[in-house]
Amino acid sequence: MIKRALLSLTAGLLLSGAALTSQAADITGAGATFPYPIFAKWAEVYKKMENVGLNYQSIGSSGGLRQIRAKTVTFGASDAPVAGAQLDKDGMVQFPVILGGVVPIINVEGFKPGELKITGAALAEVFMGTITKWNDPKLVALNPGKKLPDQSITVVHRADGSGTTFIFTDYLTEASKAWADKVGKGAAVKWPASSSVGGKGNEGVAANVSRVKGSIGYVEFAYAKRNKIPHMQLQNKNGKFVDPSEATFAAAAAGADWFSVPGMGISLVEQKGDAAWPITGASFVLMYKDPVSKAASKDVLKFFTWAFKDGKQLALDLDYVPLPDTLTKAIADKVWSQIKH
Numbered sequence: 001m002i003k004r005a006l007l008s009l010t011a012g013l014l015l016s017g018a019a020l021t022s023q024a025a026d027i028t029g030a031g032a033t034f035p036y037p038i039f040a041k042w043a044e045v046y047k048k049m050e051n052v053g054l055n056y057q058s059i060g061s062s063g064g065l066r067q068i069r070a071k072t073v074t075f076g077a078s079d080a081p082v083a084g085a086q087l088d089k090d091g092m093v094q095f096p097v098i099l100g101g102v103v104p105i106i107n108v109e110g111f112k113p114g115e116l117k118i119t120g121a122a123l124a125e126v127f128m129g130t131i132t133k134w135n136d137p138k139l140v141a142l143n144p145g146k147k148l149p150d151q152s153i154t155v156v157h158r159a160d161g162s163g164t165t166f167i168f169t170d171y172l173t174e175a176s177k178a179w180a181d182k183v184g185k186g187a188a189v190k191w192p193a194s195s196s197v198g199g200k201g202n203e204g205v206a207a208n209v210s211r212v213k214g215s216i217g218y219v220e221f222a223y224a225k226r227n228k229i230p231h232m233q234l235q236n237k238n239g240k241f242v243d244p245s246e247a248t249f250a251a252a253a254a255g256a257d258w259f260s261v262p263g264m265g266i267s268l269v270e271q272k273g274d275a276a277w278p279i280t281g282a283s284f285v286l287m288y289k290d291p292v293s294k295a296a297s298k299d300v301l302k303f304f305t306w307a308f309k310d311g312k313q314l315a316l317d318l319d320y321v322p323l324p325d326t327l328t329k330a331i332a333d334k335v336w337s338q339i340k341h
Helices: 002-019 036-050 059-070 084-090 120-128 135-142 163-175 177-182 203-212 222-228 246-253 296-308 311-318 324-332
Strands: 028-029 054-058 074-079 092-106 153-156 196-197 215-220 232-235 280-288
Touching: 002 153, 028 059, 028 084, 028 232, 028 296, 036 054, 036 222, 036 296, 036 311, 054 059, 059 215, 059 280, 084 215, 084 280, 092 163, 092 203, 092 222, 092 246, 092 296, 092 311, 092 324, 120 153, 120 232, 120 246, 153 163, 153 203, 163 215, 163 280, 196 203, 203 215, 203 222, 215 222, 246 280, 280 296, 296 311, 296 324
Parallel strands: 028 054, 028 074, 153 196, 153 215
Antiparallel strands: 074 280, 092 215, 092 280
């Protein structure tokens, strides 16, 4: 449902933009599917105000990096931050634009969102294929009083290079030594579970989990909520079981020291705090310091200036966490000042 709605929204934006190209050029970007719902909503409102549309290709973080390096778009978006040394080599800057959470979603008959609990270690075993049935003793022990079915688990993962996968596997690497040793983290990994299927984008994973009985997958929370796909409660670093929400994402990011890492590419998984959601992440935007079109880059910065200031409630409505004012000011002062326009 969210895919159809967002595609219709984007198509409408692009069509209206095409009709008005003589008055204003659209902003071009490509990359992560994680921020796509909020990018689309921001674009809808911004278009009405400024008569500037957003042509954003939701093709995954790896695709976004390819597009920005090929200079076919003005900005790229990735949930897997690029290392500082590579940014210097590419001549680019990187900054976060929105915070959100990745959630494990399930298709198990009879269970509503948040009714089943799981730990990071057990989640890793499921995605490794070590736990293969929903009534495995480890899952039963975590859910006393719940009647778990004698049903095989189908793992649904991303088929494309994905920042959502990076955030999810970054978490599993922190939560499970076995996962760290055998699989590790990355935008694309070799999925070990024998009973698994891939889906393109957050949209594809959500669609497959909705379709396949007994399945489990991972998506950005907005996709789970809009599609009404049940999520699991997850045990955080403080040992508390928590649900995903704007409040638990914000709790995970509360102590973040963004400028402690070149390119601001910090990890927000497994943060301390009773309320912290353990698979919290950021979406990053990449731009050239010396862009091909300085006017286009200026338009991008104007768009994100508006989004940071006036798009906060829109973000909250979609269960994202907007960046605090102190951070957006620091981004403008320390990062945007490096971009020639």
